[in-house]
Amino acid sequence: MTLLAAEGLVKRFGGVVAAKDVSFALDPGEMLAIIGPNGAGKTTTFNMVGGQLRPDAGRVTLAGQDITGIPPRAVCRLGVGRTFQVAQTFLSFTVLGNVQMALIAHHGQTRRLLADAAALHRDDALALLDRVGMAAQAARPIGELAYGDVKRVELAIALAAAPRLLLMDEPTAGMAPSERSALMALVAGIARTERIGVLFTEHDMDAVFAHADRILVLVRGEIIARGTPAEVRADPEVQRVYLGHSGTRAAERAKRAHG
Template identity: 70%
Template sequence: MSVVLEVEGLAKSFGGVRAVQGVGFAVDAGEMLALIGPNGAGKSTCFNMLNGQLRPDAGRVRLLGRDITGMVPRRVWRLGVGRTFQITATFGSMTVRENVQMALLSHAGRLLHLWRPATDAFVAEADALLARVGMAEQADRVSAILAYGDLKRLELAIALANAPRLLLMDEPTAGMAPRERVALMELTAGIARESGIAVLFTEHDMDVVFAHADRIIVLDRGRLIAEGAPPAVRANPEVQAVYLGAGLVHG
């Protein structure tokens, strides 16, 4: 497998709080890598440094060998990093198709002439992405009336609009019913492996993590304390002590 994302010595402090301390890892094409840890471990800070929302105090972030450390989010997006958020971010007044069209327009960086409606742009491409996530039949519905699980699928289609090589997913199954969680993660894993997309996701649901991650990395108080295949991480005494607890050791 080829390495898509390389992180070396990443660090960030806020005043006297060292949120992330010398974190390093890599994600391969087609791999599902889970980033877990207790509240305050530094997961969100780490994520926000990867896509440019925060600038690291130290360390390097490389995408396919290119240094993207500290680049602003719009540049990172156009280089092929997609992202989904814990709280879905869609335009409620727009149709499902129009939401995807907006993402495609953003990626293309095109300015439309005033006499050409944006709704005429990238229709076929938007429909193809919606079909990929199982939302083709809902293309003309206003997104504000979608069920929550369908909103998550729409957000995934939007995140795929820039043909990402890396997909960052922040709590992708938050607020979803158990069956919907399984369906979304199976869909994501299938797309990732088919297209060679590297996926890094945070998640509090350990059933989701251990069922769908190829590898797991664990943060605690900003430090990387464990990395490896799910069985090895589950058996790690330090991970058990700071996060998993006895109830999940043999689950």
């Protein structure tokens, strides 16, 4: 059954059409990458799915339910976890506190006045941190972590909502190359074992071709190609407008590595 479906999404900013008739579908456990040059409308598309932007036209459905234009907090409650291009965490909290906060919100306990927040959901939070490999850093203030580790914690925060769908806007932006592939492998593993759909945008072609099940290529707000990594790799139009030589080489490398 389709987990997420976008149908004919349109968004204009003044005279600029940032998204023009964007449609796609995503199944549980599937990793769908949106790629495209800067300004192609990737983040716009993303924000229309996540509730940060309301589309001018079109529909977004999650497991058949219309979620077009509802606010992010409501999208979250329907089982959508989200990470941002620039990691968004609670800077004054510890690593553990960040995940505990997400769990408190997930359990609808944010209005409790007398419980001790630091004692709530400790074990669950530690388990989530363990899954992203950050349990050893649990007690540290999140502001002290390296950026790659912050991104991992942000993933744990997103997972705290027990999501059916993860929205990851450039999950590896700002990370070192070695950290990138480790993070993407982690996300792919979690997605497949727990049947979580992942929609992500990415500039790192190695990460895209190694981990995406399907790829959408967005240029100037329009989808110019879609398909499996092999199909997109072979598309002459994509090679011309976007991948260029280095992108094509990355696609070749991924092909050799993953057979």
